[in-house]
Structures are given as C-alpha cells and as structure tokens.
Amino acid sequence: MDLNPPAGVLPALAARTGVPLERLRHMTIAGQAPWLLDSLDREPAPGAAFDTYVHQGSVLLTAKERPRRQVPGWRAWLPTDPKRGPLRRACPTCQSTAAAATFGFSLISQVPLTLSCPHHGCHLEPAFGGLGAFVAWEKKGTRARAAPAAVVAMDARTHQALHTGTVTLPRRSVHVGVWCRLLRTLIDELSAPVSALRTRSHRPEFRRW
Numbered sequence: 001m002d003l004n005p006p007a008g009v010l011p012a013l014a015a016r017t018g019v020p021l022e023r024l025r026h027m028t029i030a031g032q033a034p035w036l037l038d039s040l041d042r043e044p045a046p047g048a049a050f051d052t053y054v055h056q057g058s059v060l061l062t063a064k065e066r067p068r069r070q071v072p073g074w075r076a077w078l079p080t081d082p083k084r085g086p087l088r089r090a091c092p093t094c095q096s097t098a099a100a101a102t103f104g105f106s107l108i109s110q111v112p113l114t115l116s117c118p119h120h121g122c123h124l125e126p127a128f129g130g131l132g133a134f135v136a137w138e139k140k141g142t143r144a145r146a147a148p149a150a151v152v153a154m155d156a157r158t159h160q161a162l163h164t165g166t167v168t169l170p171r172r173s174v175h176v177g178v179w180c181r182l183l184r185t186l187i188d189e190l191s192a193p194v195s196a197l198r199t200r201s202h203r204p205e206f207r208r209w
C-alpha cells in the first residue's frame with residue numbers, strides 16, 4: 001500500500017475520507033516519482049535505472065574517476081529484492097507520545113534517505129511492525145538518542161525538499177529531484193574503494209554542483 005496501491009484504492013479512500021486524491025498519492029512511493037525515483041516500472045535495459053539515477057551528477061569525484069558498476073534490477077531507495085519488505089524504523093519519542101493505536105511508520109522512515117526524526121532530531125531506530133502498526137523495537141530497551149547536528153541538518157534539507165520541492169542551500173536552491181540524486185551519487189562515491197579509483201582525487205570539494 002505504501003509503495004504503489006492498486007488503481008482503485010486511492011480514489012475510494014479520497015471519497016470516503018475527504019482527503020484530496022493528490023495528497024493521498026503523495027503519501028505513496030509511486031506518488032513521489034519522478035523526483036524521489038525515476039519510475040517504479042521495469043528498467044528499459046539491465047543496469048539502466050542505476051546508471052541514469054546515480055551517474056547523472058558528481059559531487060566529490062569527477063565522472064572519469066568513478067568506477068562504473070552494473071546493478072541490474074536496481075530501484076532508487078528501495079530493496080532490489082521485491083520480496084524484502086520496506087525498512088522498519090521509528091522515533092522512540094514519537095512512538096511513546098502517540099495516542100494509543102495511532103502510531104504508524106511514516107513513508108520517509110521506510111526508505112534509507114534520512115537517519116533522524118524531523119520532529120525530535122533523534123535517530124530512527126530499527127523496529128518490527130506492519131500494516132501501519134508499531135509492534136516492537138528490534139533491540140530491547142531502545143531509547144531516544146540524539147542524532148549528530150550534521151545529520152539533523154542534512155535530514156532537515158531532505159525533508160524540506162520532499163515537502164516544498166526545493167532545498168535552500170547557502171548559495172543556491174536545488175530541486176528535490178536533483179537533491180535526491182546527489183545524495184545517492186554521494187553514497188556511491190563514498191563507497192568506491194580507493195584502489196578502484198582510476199586517478200587520485202586531489203580536490204575533494206564540490207565540483208559540478
């Protein structure tokens with residue numbers, strides 16, 4: 001339901017709840033295309049989805065310096081294996097202060113795009129649960145832990161992007177589609193082993209963006 005509900009579900013929900021259809025659509029992963037991800041459809045050729053999404057821009061390394069990888073069947077921010085469920089993470093403060101039977105996993109907590117709760121600035125912690133209901137923490141005795149300031153600042157930008165369509169950076173504004181792709185590009189660049197880099201990167205500052 002959170003990923004891509006059957007066609008008749010959202011209009012029926014809108015009719016029964018009075019919540020506008022567009023808002024309901026925005027509450028699903030499919031409703032975030034083409035900004036959070038290009039599409040939920042099958043990729044046109046094996047490896048095309050990863051290549052298009054991750055290799056469009058560059059942050060720390062130039063396009064030449066980055067090792068190219070083939071990742072067939074890849075979907076941005078979603079598990080490659082469709083049998084694997086979404087991430088289950090929650091904020092301990094949100095969970096403990098929610099009224100009985102009202103707690104659910106937010107859409108954004110189910111994708112590995114942020115690390116902290118936008119309301120409380122604490123780490124999202126691994127949890128079990130399903131059908132919008134919280135069940136238990138993966139680690140017994142989980143308590144709220146404040147996230148580092150840099151994480152909170154980056155996550156605030158990502159939330160701003162998803163809610164307003166734009167991130168305001170010190171020198172420019174960046175469209176949400178560009179922001180999500182640059183974050184994924186950065187992860188790819190940081191995971192590239194130094195031994196795989198074709199040339200040594202001497203300039204670790206932002207180049208293109």
Ligand SMILES: [Zn+2]
Nearest residue numbers: 091094117120
């Ligand atoms: Zn919270």
